[in-house]
Amino acid sequence: MRMSKLFVSTLRDAPAGTDTVSAQLLTRAGYQRQLGSGIYSLLPFGERSARRIEQVLREEMEAIDCYELSMPFVQPSDLWKETARWDRVGPEMIRLQDRSERDMVLAPTHEEVATDLVRRSVQSYRELPFSFFQIQTKFRDEPRPRGGLLRCREFTMKDAYSFSLDRDDFLRIYREFHRAYLRIFARFDLPVVVVEASGGYMGSDISLQFTYESEIGEDTLLISPNGNYSVNAEVATTTLEIPDEELLEMEEVATPDCKTIEDVAQFLDVPTSRTLKAMFFNVRDELVFVTIRGDREVSEEKLSELLSTDVLEFADADLIRASGAVPGYASPVGLTGVKVVADESARTPNLVAGANKVDYHLLNVNLGRDYEADVVADITQVRGGMPSPVDGAPLVESRGIEVGNIFSLGTTYSGPLNATYLDDEDREHTIIMGSYGIGVGRNLATIAEHHHDDAGLKWPLSVAPFDVHIVALGNDEAIQNEADNLYDALMAGGIDTLYDDRAASPGVKFADADLIGVPIRITVSSRSLQAGGAEIKRRDQDRDASVIVALDGVIEHVQTERQALLGNLESLAKEAEARTPTD
């Protein structure tokens, strides 16, 4: 591409409100422009990088015999009503009507259509297992888009779906995707950690999340330094020691002005782990009274999962008082008609709890004796430093960007949609499904987060919009001609080349080259010609690490360099592959 003909412009300053490094660089370097909140255009560079990402995705999917198809973005609502997601999925799904007032949706994901395709076609066990993928637009009306391409409302995603005979059959495919995913991120030279995650609204029982660790990430991870426990905080567990003590008699004590757990613990001189904390949630206007030991916090994710709701709000004082509880001095003791959810830790004997009376608490409150819970479950928010459930080692907390995931779907969709097959004895079985997602734009942005320096982007070859960036300096005709010839020759040699043929000063061209981040830069100038040819420098090398190559040797040199870079990425992929769990 000749830059003089290319619709692109670089910016000195990123537009106001562009906060993340990736969004700043991608915008400044001319990869993307924002149209609205969470809605972006990809400019030529961005489109080319996205295609390279997609190319890797296609290769790795096909390598595990997962083949491409394409499903509609605008879909009739019928299938969504069949799986009940029409009602379950909230306003993140855009609903609209066609001219005949039929309900339609802009696809936020494609399980329904994928399952429908399969149920209409598959009849015999002989046809299973298989999987397919597409690279398609999705629209999710996210409550809060952020970070440029990191979290968009409209985005492109590679989503794959697998269809298996049974659980074991599914697990074989799941593992293949796991391996393919490790190869994919390795080929992007993007380090990821694999953590267990919750299925969320996909309705999954097991799932793994491929996460790039980053401060700007939205997910909280808890990882054991021993490498045997890596989870998303939403499903993290920790060990729980419940002392084996005799239950003591309950007793009311005055605790003036002790409204918080810390106040009470200090006043009574007991550790917070001997107190019972009360929390109140409003679930569809019903009060849910939650108890947890004073040294722990409630995980709202776990709680909403437990209550099968995605609307979880703190209850206001009126709703709390209506139950008879007294904010600041609340406990479920003596209350009736209130839904109580207790964390496992609330089983600890002889805790200090509120007396539902201002300035009073109760000593020796015991779950099961002094109050009953409707549900006792693990709803503890695990934090860094808490012991790993595997070996007790303190967990390390970090943040991360989810760049891909793999889900077991079981029969969540095949059940309601009746996607079945007949086995060799004519018995009907429901197909076992999985789904596998990778966001193209999010990966582009995440790779930019990882591969940049102060001057700009620094792409791995697998993601760069071009292999080579020719910088022609000076408006000498001889130089122009040599650069033109070189450009033609590179293009003819199948090397994607960006040719800066603009009449701009050297400083501008070099600065833009650094900003755009193409891996190999070739400078043609009177100085380079005098030195014997063109100057070749890799973006990841220092300024003075360049070499002069005779003009007729440039293509060969570039091919060699390119092969070396691709070879490095392939070795990374091989290493990653070797790390795939085998059990």
Next chain:
RNA sequence: CGGGGAGUGGCGCAGCCCGGCAGCGCGCCUCGUUCGGGACGAGGAGGUCGGAGGUUCAAAUCCUCUCUCCCCGACCA
């Protein structure tokens, strides 16, 4: 949706408190000089001050309503 912030030439910003000619840097155009790390000089173009209503002799500035965008929290690739 709750909390915080911002909308002024293409981009970054000042001006607003205290109403009175719409400014600065970068970019853009023309000419000349430059030409290996965002050149220099001279001249120039470009703005419904997010929108609507109001107050006033007079509104970017004050008031009301509204739209949009960003950041922090609940969702996810």
